[in-house]
Amino acid sequence: MPRRTGWIVGLIAGVLLGGLGSSTSGHTPIASRFTYNEHLFPVFERQCGSCHIDGGVAPMSLLTYQEAFPWTQSIREEVLGLRMPPWKAEDGFGEFLNGHVLPAHELDMILEWSSGGYPQGPRDQSPTPPSPSETWALGAPSLDLTLSEPFLIDAGTSEVIRYFSVSTELDIDRWVTGIDVLPGSRAVVRHVSVYIDDTGQASAADAADPSPGFDTGFDAGSPIAVWWPGQDLIKLDSAGYALPAGADLVARVVYKKTWITEGQAFTDQTRIGVHLADEAVDTITHTVVNSPDQVTTRELRFSYTINDSVTLLGLLPEVAVAASELQVEGILPDGSREPLLLIREPDPDWPTRYWFDSPHALPSGSAIEVTATLRGGADQQAVPSLFSSTAPVRLLVDYTTGAAAAN
Numbered sequence: 148m149p150r151r152t153g154w155i156v157g158l159i160a161g162v163l164l165g166g167l168g169s170s171t172s173g174h175t176p177i178a179s180r181f182t183y184n185e186h187l188f189p190v191f192e193r194q195c196g197s198c199h200i201d202g203g204v205a206p207m208s209l210l211t212y213q214e215a216f217p218w219t220q221s222i223r224e225e226v227l228g229l230r231m232p233p234w235k236a237e238d239g240f241g242e243f244l245n246g247h248v249l250p251a252h253e254l255d256m257i258l259e260w261s262s263g264g265y266p267q268g269p270r271d272q273s274p275t276p277p278s279p280s281e282t283w284a285l286g287a288p289s290l291d292l293t294l295s296e297p298f299l300i301d302a303g304t305s306e307v308i309r310y311f312s313v314s315t316e317l318d319i320d321r322w323v324t325g326i327d328v329l330p331g332s333r334a335v336v337r338h339v340s341v342y343i344d345d346t347g348q349a350s351a352a353d354a355a356d357p358s359p360g361f362d363t364g365f366d367a368g369s370p371i372a373v374w375w376p377g378q379d380l381i382k383l384d385s386a387g388y389a390l391p392a393g394a395d396l397v398a399r400v401v402y403k404k405t406w407i408t409e410g411q412a413f414t415d416q417t418r419i420g421v422h423l424a425d426e427a428v429d430t431i432t433h434t435v436v437n438s439p440d441q442v443t444t445r446e447l448r449f450s451y452t453i454n455d456s457v458t459l460l461g462l463l464p465e466v467a468v469a470a471s472e473l474q475v476e477g478i479l480p481d482g483s484r485e486p487l488l489l490i491r492e493p494d495p496d497w498p499t500r501y502w503f504d505s506p507h508a509l510p511s512g513s514a515i516e517v518t519a520t521l522r523g524g525a526d527q528q529a530v531p532s533l534f535s536s537t538a539p540v541r542l543l544v545d546y547t548t549g550a551a552a553a554n
């Protein structure tokens with residue numbers, strides 16, 4: 148597997164170069180073929196720059212040499228520990244439109260540069276740091292909905308989850324094929340999930356709370372979108388979430404500060420861009436697959452049998468125990484197995500829905516099997532669920548029945 152080769156090469160390079168460095172008078176000699184200006188900047192811009200940019204959610208920009216080089220050791224630890232960047236689906240085990248691991252050659256570049264004296268490169272090639280994008284990633288949406296009033300995150304609040312109800316004012320049934328988000332205050336909007344509510348309970352809760360939005364939670368069902376900075380957003384071609392006439396959308400926004408923004412006040416008024424299908428498309432259904440409540444073994448394995456022919460579109464796992472790995476496989480009625488998703492070091496801070504590159508057809512009688520490898524003594528952590536589940540490990544499965552094709 149390319150990733151594994153990368154690791155070994157990277158680790159050997161790291162040991163050699165690290166050894167060279169420590170044998171001199173504390174100064175690491177330049178032993179990296181890669182320089183910031185020529186090689187690392189484009190990697191940091193593409194893989195880290197959605198958050199590590201001035202005014203972004205991360206505590207420091209990596210988009211100038213002066214800002215990046217004090218962090219070289221920490222960058223090395225974060226990428227080796229698979230904590231950064233936060234998207235993780237292992238290549239070669241299921242194919243996805245979004246959420247890939249850092250490619251092996253980019254990981255190698257970062258490791259060689261950080262242990263090889265982190266050279267800047269030719270001064271006349273110093274890149275100009277980009278400005279944060281202020282445009283919709285998916286193009287102009289069908290509906291551009293702004294949260295009704297600015298919400299204040301006061302200086303004393305480090306982290307808060309807030310729900311906002313927004314009316315779609317649609318008088319006919321439609322299908323949502325994609326959701327885009329433009330955060331109002333990008334330094335503190337960590338992630339946003341979006342729900343459909345046709346019961347009126349969210350707008351009633353919003354109206355009852357004197358401040359913008361509400362925090363009592365609500366029986367949200369399952370999110371139709373999960374957004375955080377830099378995720379590749381998906382717009383489906385021939386499938387969508389049913390949006391009944393008169394329904395509201397509900398945005399669940401997680402605001403979180405870092406040690407840089409701690410103690411500052413922010414106001415946020417995020418915008419939600421909704422893409423609607425022009426004609427009827429296949430309706431996406433969700434199922435939640437829950438693990439048993441009691442975790443007694445190092446390996447937690449559970450499955451769910453599907454009594455219908457379905458086309459899988461995406462998977463959104465949540466892991467509320469310390470786990471080193473999460474694997475999802477499809478088991479066909481003849482017993483053969485299909486790899487669906489493999490995540491190492493799952494991180495509850497960055498919930499991700501992984502969209503299949505091409506839809507997976509599973510005939511009636513197939514099962515979806517989840518295996519989580521837990522760390523010893525793994526106690527359940529209080530990880531709020533985006534789909535109201537309390538199981539230690541849970542998986543939201545999005546599918547259509549019938550021969551749908553997403554793209």
Ligand code: HEC
Nearest residue numbers: 194195198204205206218221222225231232233376377405
């Ligand atoms: C989706 C946003 C996002 C992306 C993409 C991202 N980071 Fe981060 N990073 C963060 C946040 C937020 C933190 C602060 C820790 C926290 O609150 O989770 C962080 C922390 C870090 C830290 C540790 C800083 C400290 O305080 O010790 C390093 C190093 C780092 N990131 C490197 C990277 C690198 C290198 C990449 C790209 C390969 C990357 N990150 C991609 C959001 C991101």
